Amino acid sequence: MVVLYLVIGNWRFPWSFRVYRGKGTSSPSQLALKLLNTLPSILTKSFPIYVLGDTAFGTIKFIEKLRDSSFNHHGILGIPNTRKLTDGRKVSELKTRGQQVYLNGLNFPVFLSWVWLKRDGKRVKRFVISTKPMKGKTIVRWGKRRWQIEGFFKTAKHQFSLHRFGQKTLLGVYRWLILSLVSYLLAYWIYLHNGYFDDLDWYDSAEKALVLLLPQILLLSLIKKLKLLNPWFYKHGLELCLVRCKM
Template sequence: MTTNQILSQAEQLISTLKQLMPTIYQQETLESILGLFLCGQGNSVPHHCQTKSESALSRFFNYYQWPTRAVIRTVRSLIVNLILSHRTRGRKPILQVMVDLTTLEKVGKFPNLGISVRIYNHKKGLHIVIMYLVLGPWRIPWSFRIYRGKGTPSPSQLAQKLLNNLPKVLTRNFQVYVLGDTAFSTIKFINQVRNQSHHTILGISKSRTLADGRKVSQIKTRGQQVYLKGLDFPVFLSWVWLKIDGKRVQRFVILTKAMKGKTIARWGRRRWQIEGFFKTVKHRFSLHRFGQKTLLGVYRWLILSLIYYLLAYWVYLHLGFMDNLDWFHCARQALILLFTHVLFMGILTQFDTLIPWLHQQGFDFFMMRCKI
């Protein structure tokens, strides 16, 4: 797929999403929200919007009856088509499926969100399990589930539900490698992924017990075949060294496919790609800045934030600057290329506030809209 085709696909997606909105007013509100998220500053909150009021955006997220699931289906359909366009003859390409849990930290009380906002691992906020796809140059947030704490499905169980919903057209045409951290290295999760004919690359605790009674930390040979306690088939163990807070930290990795120790370690490092995604989607596309009164509003905020991340990334691929990924620049370029009129209306709004000051400086301006 050429770079021009990528941009046309993004334009087609925006057009389809607008058509899903029941009224023209909601279409305009959607465009305003797109412009708000694509500022790329990570501080996109409703009262920063220059073309619609804060109350208008609140109604759009929390109360208007636009089809949220149809929006999700539309985006996923386009993503599947883009992924399938990368199929090649011969061996099936590898589709990396990364699962991880991240916390969208919040302060204050959220009585209308029930147990969705809670404390977990000493952090208060919304805890979500995200599934993130990597194929060649493509980086795609696919789906997410909210973790609600003890007595509800665990992160590994939520991840399994996400994997079960991965389209069969993808699992048939690609080798699926599932990557996750120690929270997902349960016996049940490993067995279920293997039953789906996928391979797993998972972080594992150094204190994990092997079938022979030894601890993982006692293994001294990279790539060694070991049996985890409670697991009927062998896995292959290696480790990576990471720099955390200025110190070298050892992290162990298991793979359900036989590979050399260094190869397993290289695959293990790829799991941390999703950490960069979390930082980007929070600090550039405001994933954590929701303040909606309803759970529906929160879901819609998260969905649209991830869509805007995709649009900015596709514009990055369109521009072809592969050696330098500047998310702020990509977001601004997406705003210019895809929402020129929203950007222009924002500029006019800012200009309107300057007119009294300009008059004091002796300038006189007159603006008029003409139909051409």
């Protein structure tokens, strides 16, 4: 799934998406270009557009299209450390942030820098290019924003099951995406309702949303788990009975 996520001032929200259907169909970068075409003119004419993307979108055609007059956007994109320059060197061999370089296959210059990220307790180096002339520190600042935005997708995937949709039809994908986003919003609203404005714990907020808004689903889930434990109760000479209390 390719998602276009907008950041406008303090506003952040997913705008649209396309489903990648595998080899022989439109690539992720081609789908991303289609998504960029959906941006309303009131945005593209009122603001400079900076497109942040990972290495999947660092293709020659994608970079060239960003510079096309129909888009005229600026790109800040990740590239692998094995990416080659026209002189045969790899980007990993460069030592100066913000320098102008020519990627192999690209007939105009881009500007290269890198960021350091923590992964599994270790520092890893990630290379970033900008189609707009920028200082190395500026490219780093923009490049880091992409990993901040990615936090939304990791939360949606691993806390709200977006990565488990397993649907084969577009309608199925839409349905699962809506369920995932609704659960995400409900958890966030409960977080705001409780008056917490720091240390957002998505798991805790989701649990509170379940208890407060969907107690019937919580009850059915608990009953299902208890039924699975029935053989264990019988083995120890116990029997579990649920009795409805009169209110």
